[in-house]
Amino acid sequence: MRWLSHWIFRALGWRIEGALPDQSKFVIIGAPHTSNWDFFLFLAAMYHFDVRMSFLGKASLFRWPFGFMFEKVGGIPVDRSKAGGIVRQVKEAFDKAEKMILVIAPEGTRRAATKWKSGFVEIAARAEVPVVFAGVDGVNKTLVISPAHLVGHDKTRFMDEVRAFYSDKPGIRPQFKGPIRLGNESSVS
Numbered sequence: 001m002r003w004l005s006h007w008i009f010r011a012l013g014w015r016i017e018g019a020l021p022d023q024s025k026f027v028i029i030g031a032p033h034t035s036n037w038d039f040f041l042f043l044a045a046m047y048h049f050d051v052r053m054s055f056l057g058k059a060s061l062f063r064w065p066f067g068f069m070f071e072k073v074g075g076i077p078v079d080r081s082k083a084g085g086i087v088r089q090v091k092e093a094f095d096k097a098e099k100m101i102l103v104i105a106p107e108g109t110r111r112a113a114t115k116w117k118s119g120f121v122e123i124a125a126r127a128e129v130p131v132v133f134a135g136v137d138g139v140n141k142t143l144v145i146s147p148a149h150l151v152g153h154d155k156t157r158f159m160d161e162v163r164a165f166y167s168d169k170p171g172i173r174p175q176f177k178g179p180i181r182l183g184n185e186s187s188v189s
Helices: 002-009 036-051 067-072 085-096 121-128 155-166
Strands: 016-017 024-031 055-060 077-078 101-105 129-135 144-147
Touching: 002 036, 016 055, 024 036, 024 121, 036 129, 055 129, 067 077, 067 155, 077 085, 085 101, 101 121, 121 129, 121 155, 129 155, 144 155
Parallel strands: 016 144, 024 101, 024 129, 055 077, 055 101
Antiparallel strands: 129 144
């Protein structure tokens, strides 16, 4: 699958810049999430780097007829109606795993969101794992991977790093890129 994914990715004119860190556990945030094609970029990157990545998806995606496919490629079904439970469950999964790369789309939707969900920050901080930024640049057909970043105690500084990285990454459908801020932040973009 790796060679096929690599060939298709290149045939469509896409390329990957950067590399994954040499660490066994981390969170990757993928943004901007503006298209269903973002999922195929995720798959191409997974095969390109020859690693197993996990992602959280709403439980309804894991039903017949495609549920088995989402689980096979690393999907973890979640019930989003349980507040705070997802962060705790994912932190426990990190604690139990020898290796875990979790990919999260913090916007939570393919449409322009007014804010990002803060789960990725809370998960990384509680599990004490770094965060890697993966930026989709549909204009230049590039998936850009950053070095690992620690959330630390200063979440404002961390979110400033996030905003700086994604400032020139428009996504596949730029009209659906929303502001980069968490729900508890003041209005910054």
